[in-house]
Amino acid sequence: MKKITLSIFLMLGIIMSLPQDLPAEKQLTALQILEKVDDVINAPKDQDLKIKLILVDKNGKEKIREMSMLQKGSDKRMVKFLSPANQKGIAFLSLPNDIMYLYLPAFKKVRRIASHVKNTKFAGTDFTYEDMEAIRYSEKYNPELMKKENDSYVLQLTPKKEVKTDYSKLIIWIRSDNFYPFKIEYYNKNRILYKIMLREKIEKVNDYWISKESEMEDLKTKHKTKMCIVNVKFDSGILEKKFSKRYLNR
Amino acid sequence: MKIKLFSIIVVYILLCLFSLPVNAQNDNSSDKGIKLGGYLQTDNRLCLKDDNEFSWQEYRLGLKAEAKPLEKARFYSEVWLRSWGFPNVQNISDLKDKNMVSTWNLDLREAYVDFYSFLSDNLDIRIGRQRIAWGTGDKFNPTDNLNPYDLEDIWDFGRHLGSDGFKISYYPGDFTFTVVYIPLFTPSVLPRGNWASALSSPMELPHGLILGTLADTIDLPEKNLKEGSTIGIKISKNIFDFDFSLSYVHARDPLPLANKITFIPTEKYEEVDIKSQLIYPRMNIAGIDLAGAIGSIGIWAEAALFFPEKIKMITDLSSLGMGVHESVALDNKPYIKYVIGMDYTFKNGIYLNIQYLHGFIHERGATNLEDYFMFGLECKLLDNKLKITPIAGGIEIKEFKDIKNNYAIIYSPMITYYPFDNAEITIGLRLIDGKDTTSFGRVKDYDELFFSLKYNF
Numbered sequence: 001m002k003k004i005t006l007s008i009f010l011m012l013g014i015i016m017s018l019p020q021d022l023p024a025e026k027q028l029t030a031l032q033i034l035e036k037v038d039d040v041i042n043a044p045k046d047q048d049l050k051i052k053l054i055l056v057d058k059n060g061k062e063k064i065r066e067m068s069m070l071q072k073g074s075d076k077r078m079v080k081f082l083s084p085a086n087q088k089g090i091a092f093l094s095l096p097n098d099i100m101y102l103y104l105p106a107f108k109k110v111r112r113i114a115s116h117v118k119n120t121k122f123a124g125t126d127f128t129y130e131d132m133e134a135i136r137y138s139e140k141y142n143p144e145l146m147k148k149e150n151d152s153y154v155l156q157l158t159p160k161k162e163v164k165t166d167y168s169k170l171i172i173w174i175r176s177d178n179f180y181p182f183k184i185e186y187y188n189k190n191r192i193l194y195k196i197m198l199r200e201k202i203e204k205v206n207d208y209w210i211s212k213e214s215e216m217e218d219l220k221t222k223h224k225t226k227m228c229i230v231n232v233k234f235d236s237g238i239l240e241k242k243f244s245k246r247y248l249n250r
Numbered sequence: 251m252k253i254k255l256f257s258i259i260v261v262y263i264l265l266c267l268f269s270l271p272v273n274a275q276n277d278n279s280s281d282k283g284i285k286l287g288g289y290l291q292t293d294n295r296l297c298l299k300d301d302n303e304f305s306w307q308e309y310r311l312g313l314k315a316e317a318k319p320l321e322k323a324r325f326y327s328e329v330w331l332r333s334w335g336f337p338n339v340q341n342i343s344d345l346k347d348k349n350m351v352s353t354w355n356l357d358l359r360e361a362y363v364d365f366y367s368f369l370s371d372n373l374d375i376r377i378g379r380q381r382i383a384w385g386t387g388d389k390f391n392p393t394d395n396l397n398p399y400d401l402e403d404i405w406d407f408g409r410h411l412g413s414d415g416f417k418i419s420y421y422p423g424d425f426t427f428t429v430v431y432i433p434l435f436t437p438s439v440l441p442r443g444n445w446a447s448a449l450s451s452p453m454e455l456p457h458g459l460i461l462g463t464l465a466d467t468i469d470l471p472e473k474n475l476k477e478g479s480t481i482g483i484k485i486s487k488n489i490f491d492f493d494f495s496l497s498y499v500h501a502r503d504p505l506p507l508a509n510k511i512t513f514i515p516t517e518k519y520e521e522v523d524i525k526s527q528l529i530y531p532r533m534n535i536a537g538i539d540l541a542g543a544i545g546s547i548g549i550w551a552e553a554a555l556f557f558p559e560k561i562k563m564i565t566d567l568s569s570l571g572m573g574v575h576e577s578v579a580l581d582n583k584p585y586i587k588y589v590i591g592m593d594y595t596f597k598n599g600i601y602l603n604i605q606y607l608h609g610f611i612h613e614r615g616a617t618n619l620e621d622y623f624m625f626g627l628e629c630k631l632l633d634n635k636l637k638i639t640p641i642a643g644g645i646e647i648k649e650f651k652d653i654k655n656n657y658a659i660i661y662s663p664m665i666t667y668y669p670f671d672n673a674e675i676t677i678g679l680r681l682i683d684g685k686d687t688t689s690f691g692r693v694k695d696y697d698e699l700f701f702s703l704k705y706n707f
Contacts (some may be wrong), residue, residue: 057633063670063671064671084671084672084706085287085289085672085706085707086289086671086672086674086706088287097491098491098543099488099491107383107408108381108383109383111541112386112493112541112542112543112548112550113548114542114543114546114547114548114549114593114594115543115545115546116543116546116547116548116593116594116595117548117595118546119595119597120595120599120601121634124633124634164546166597189597221633223633241421244421245426246374246419246421246426250324250364250366
């Protein structure tokens with residue numbers, strides 16, 4: 001009798017769980033998936049990262065860069081170069097509404113930079129200034145679900161009309177278990193695929209998902225930039241005021 | 251001179267040592283050590299005319315030291331140790347002086363201490379020798395009037411000397427208030443060599459006279475706060491996604507102005523020696539600047555309204571029996587200098603920068619301001635290993651109504667190669683053409699080829 005009762009409870013449990021899980025997953029729209037992505041990658045209140053960049057040319061020759069990156073929420077980011085010597089001190093601040101500042105130590109001046117630089121390479125890496133901005137994809141792009149694979153979603157993102165970007169579309173692969181994007185294809189204005197980013201070593205640190213290694217490849221030049229997170233701190237209480245011109249040259 | 255150099259070395263070493271004990275006590279973070287860095291740069295220039303003489307040869311070791319002994323304090327200094335390629339030897343005794351054979355100098359560019367969140371969370375103070383760069387223009391900044399110009403190398407345009415003083419920055423909300431105080435006046439450094447004549451108008455002699463020798467004396471302002479100090483105030487804010495600033499500076503013009511000329515006849519027929527006396531006029535300067543974007547094009551604009559002190563010119567021709575004449579060297583009528591610029595990066599990576607400038611640094615008075623169009627176009631190739639600047643330079647127009655006789659053009663293409671990290675090699679040309687009536691036209695015979703090498707460490 002006990003066995004029968006237990007079996008019934010188990011069956012009921014399984015049956016009850018099915019309508020809640022599977023249909024809910026199926027019901028997720030492309031936008032909901034993208035919003036979950038935004039929530040996952042921007043989950044920490046703030047991020048303090050030390051990053052090692054390895055630039056690899058088509059002959060396999062490597063150059064090393066080191067930088068620190070602070071991020072507050074999903075729309076404020078400060079990047080500072082720590083090495084090599086000729087780039088040390090260069091700092092980049094990205095704020096909402098496409099406001100960007102660059103500090104170049106040689107000129108002793110914080111310079112406002114316009115959105116025309118967004119499609120240019122950031123300090124010789126394969127990341128553009130646009131790639132270095134903090135972002136909520138769902139605010140800039142209209143998503144379309146292309147396919148649902150076993151363990152991932154594939155979305156096509158096209159920029160919203162009012163958004164200034166040099167990408168005609170992105171195709172983004174998202175893990176279905178944690179909604180972390182692990183591959184992004186970037187298409188230029190001629191709708192030609194020209195860059196691919198792969199995110200690896202996706203780990204949980206202090207309850208937040210983060211990719212500790214990522215790689216951006218420029219398909220035309222065969223040049224790659226590997227980004228390795230050397231040190232990470234989440235929710236360390238970075239003050240809002242640090243994302244200002246005042247702190248760019250400190 | 252030697253004592254001065256020695257003093258600079260001692261001060262520099264003391265400043266470096268200053269951070270060491272603090273560092274030793276707090277050496278638990280990479281941020282809290284003294285960080286040394288710098289660069290080695292060689293700069294060689296060869297005249298394209300006059301038997302291809304070297305016009306410039308400089309070897310510079312730039313040393314930077316930075317320390318953050320506390321979260322709210324930072325020390326920074328930069329020193330240039332330079333060797334000049336040209337011996338300064340004129341006689342046998344000079345050959346016994348190593349500094350005359352191999353000339354060198356030491357230049358303390360900056361040495362200051364920052365105190366962050368000083369007394370108030372929104373207050374920062376910087377004390378010491380510092381460069382305070384105001385304005386949004388690209389190297390041409392009419393509102394940048396706190397530090398004197400360092401025009402020693404005219405091709406390194408935009409370079410200023412550091413000034414000993416303090417800067418207070420206060421950040422209430424979205425505003426930034428800046429107050430600068432520099433107690434003593436320092437004059438600008440004038441161009442070396444050929445370029446000295448570019449920034450001064452040719453002297454017009456009375457009809458029939460020939461110039462013998464020209465001697466001058468400079469009257470520096472008295473070394474007190476009233477006569478020598480510079481005060482600057484600036485307020486900045488972002489409005490409608492544009493960065494705006496309003497500024498006011500009470501300073502002295504850092505370039506000298508002749509206020510007395512005395513003609514003395516020599517023994518030769520119709521030849522006169524001239525003695526001139528120069529001063530640094532007081533200036534009050536109200537400035538406004540902005541930077542932002544229209545579409546994806548970066549734009550900036552900057553204007554400075556100068557209120558100069560009236561300076562009389564006394565021309566003493568009494569030795570020639572022609573009496574003493576009085577005229578105006580500088581009128582106290584306000585005049586405005588401004589710059590408007592834009593930049594854009596094309597899809598293929600080509601970067602374009604254009605500026606229109608009304609009034610160059612040495613020009614004073616509403617009727618003496620000329621117009622300049624500056625431009626630069628560059629592209630990077632081979633994974634950023636090569637930077638080519640095929641078009642760079644400027645056009646000077648003294649008089650729009652008669653451009654044909656009042657123009658000058660500077661064209662300076664260059665190529666920079668980055669063979670590996672921290673290293674760069676640049677080769678380029680500087681070609682000048684124009685009329686003698688213009689500033690650049692006066693140095694049209696000094697076209698040159700330049701080659702420089704820089705390594706950062």
